[in-house]
Amino acid sequence: MRVILITLCFIPFLTFCQGYLILPDDTGTDTNTYDRTISIHTFIQEALNEESDVYRLRNTKISWTPEVDDTSNLVGLTHDWIDIGVNIHLVKCGFSQVDLFKTRFKRISLTETKSFVNRLGFSNCELENLAIGSLKKNTFFGFFSLINSKVKGKVWLDQDFEVCWIVENTFLEPKDADSEATSSIGSIMFCGVYNMITLKENTFPIGDKMNSISLSGAEVNDLRISNCSLNSLTMHGLTVQRAFSIDSTHISQSVNLSNVDLNAKLTKVPWFLVDGFRIGLADKIGKNRSEIIRDVYSYNDLIGEYKNFYDIYMTIGDVESANACFVEMKDIETQRMELLYDQNNSLSNWFNWRFDQFFKLFCDYGTNPIKALKISLYTILCFACVYFFFYSDWDRINREFLIAQHKKVMLYFKTKQNLEREYEKRHKNEINSFEKYKDKMAAKDGKVPLYIRILGRPLYFSGIAKHRINLFLYRRTDMLKSSWKDLSIRKRIFRGSIVGVGIFLYLCYLIVLKAFNSVFLSINAFSTLGFGKIPVQGLSRYVAIIEGFTGWFLLSMFSISLIG
Secondary structure: OHHHHHHHHHHHHHHHHHHHOOOOOOOOOOOOOOOEEEEHHHHHHHHHHOOOOEEEEEOEEEEOOHHHHOOOOOOOOOOOOEEOOOEEEEEOOEEEOEEEEOEEOOEEEEEOOOOEEOOEEEEOOEEOEEEEEOOOOOOEEOEEEEEOOEEOOOEEEEOOEEEEEEEOOEEOOOOOOOOHHHHHHOOEEEOOEEEEEEEEOOEOOOOOOOOOEEEEOOEEEEEEEEOOEEEEEEEEOOEEOOOEEEEOOEEEEEEEEEOOEOOHHHEEOOHHHOOOOOEEEHHHOOOOHHHHHHOHHHHHHHHHHHHHHHHHHHHOOOHHHHHHHHHHHHHHHHHHHHHHHHHOOOHHHHHHHHHHHHHHHHHOOOOOHHHHHHHHHHHHHHHHHHHHOOOEOOOOOOHHHHHHHHHHHHHHHHOOOOHHHHHHHHOHHHHHHHHHHHHHHHOOOOOOOHHHHHHHHHHHHHHHHHHHHHHHHHHHHOOOOOOHHHOOHHHHHHHHHHHHHHHHHHHHHHHHHHHHHHHHHHHHHHOOOOOOOOOEOOHHHHHHHHHHHHHHHHHHHHHHHHHO
16 A cells, blocks of 8 residues: 555656656666776776777776776876877767866767766866767766866767756867858757756857857757857757746857747846847858848748747736837838838838838837827927917017017107006006996996995906006116106116116017917927917918828827837
C-alpha cells in the first residue's frame, strides 16, 4: 500500500518536470560502455604529448578522478597557463564533472556525444573554435559553462542541454569574418533543445557582417540575455516555452527574426533595445531594407515580426513600447508607399504616401493625441495672427477707428475741454434718458402704485452707475485741464508724460482686445461652430473658410488618434 501511495504522489511531479526540464534516461548513472575511462589530468597530458596536428579520442569517458586530479598540476585553479597546440577531436565520448581552467585550445570538436554528460565547463580559457554536436537528439548534456574566457572563433552548440551558462566572455572577430557563413552562423550558434540558456556580460565583435548570437531551430524553456554587447542577434525557428528576456544589452546592428514562437506573457524585451529599424528577417540577412520592403512577401514577413512584438507588449500591458513599435511599423509602411509611388506615379499612390507622412507628423499614426492637440492649437494661433491684422465686426478696430481716436487726442490738447465734459457730451442722450426715467419714478400723481416706483429704482441706479463711475474717473485722471499752449514747461513735461502713459495703456488695451477677439474668431472658425454672418471682410473671409476646412480635417484626425 505504501508503494502505491508513493507512486501516485510522484506521477504528478514527473509530469511537471517533463514539461519544464529535459530529463535524461538516467540522470545519475552512466549506462554507456566505453573503451577507456580517463581522468582530466590524463586527457590534458595526452593532448600535450600529441605529436600530430589532431588529438583524437573515441568512445572514451573523461571523468574527474579525485585521487589523480586533486594532486595534478594540470587541473584546478592554481596551475599556470597550459598551451595545447593541437586540435582536439572527440567522438562518442562521455564527460563527468569536467572543468577546465587556464588552458589555451585550438579547435575542439565533440561529435556523436554519448547520452551521459553531466558537466563540461571552460573557465578562464582561450579557444579558437568549439563545436559540440550529437547525431542522437535528446542526448542528455547536463551542464555546460563558458566563463571568463576568450573565444577567437565560433562556438557551435548543436546539442541538447539542461543548462547552458555563458558568462563574462570576450568573443573576437574570426579570421573568416568576411564570409557569408559568419553573417548567418555568428559567434555562438544554438541548434538544440535547452532547459535554460543564460548569456551574461559577454562582448562580441562589431562589424557589418558579424552575427553575434544565432538560435536556429532551437527550443528553449528559459532564455536570458543580460549586460551583453552584441552586433546582431538572429533567431530563426526559435521556440521559447517560458521566459525570454533581454536586459541591459546593447545591440549595434540588427535583430533578425523568422518563425519565432515566444510566450508573450513571459517575454521581456524593452523596445528601446531593438528600435531604430533594427528588426530584420533571419532569412534575408545582408539584403538592403529597400529590397525587402519592395518584395511584397518579404514585406509582409517583416510586418508580421513587428506585429508579434506589438502583440507581446500589449499582452504584458506595456502600452508605451507597443505604441513605439506600432509607429516604427507604420514608418516601414510609409517607406513602402514611397517605393510604390516611385514605381507608379499615380495620384492614388501619392495620396497614400503623403497621407501616411502627414498622419505621422500630426499624431504619430494615432498613438499620440496630445501631439495632435498641440498642432491644432498652433494652427489656431497661426490663423489668429492673420486675423489680427484684418478688420472684425467684433471690435471694429481699423485704420478709420484709430484716425478718429487720434483726432480726439489732438482736440484734447488744442482746447480747454476736459475729459469729463467730453464724456458727458458723447453720452448725453443716454444720461438724459436715465434722468427722465428717474423723474417719472419720482412723480407722485397717484397713477402708479408705490411699490412699482420702488422696483424701478434698482434699474435706474444700475444704469446710471456706469456713467457716474466713468465721470468720476475722468474727473480724477484729467491731468491737462487747459490747452497745451497755456501750460508751463514743467507742467508740459509732467502732464504730457502722464497723458502719454494713458495713451500707451489705451493702445495696450486695444492690442489685447484685438488679440483676444482674433483668437476666439480663430477658435470659432477652426471648430466649425458657425458664425451666422462671417465677422471679417476681404481676404480674411476666405482665410476663415480655409481654416474651417482645416479644422474639420484636423479634428477628425484628432478623434481618430484619441480613439486609437
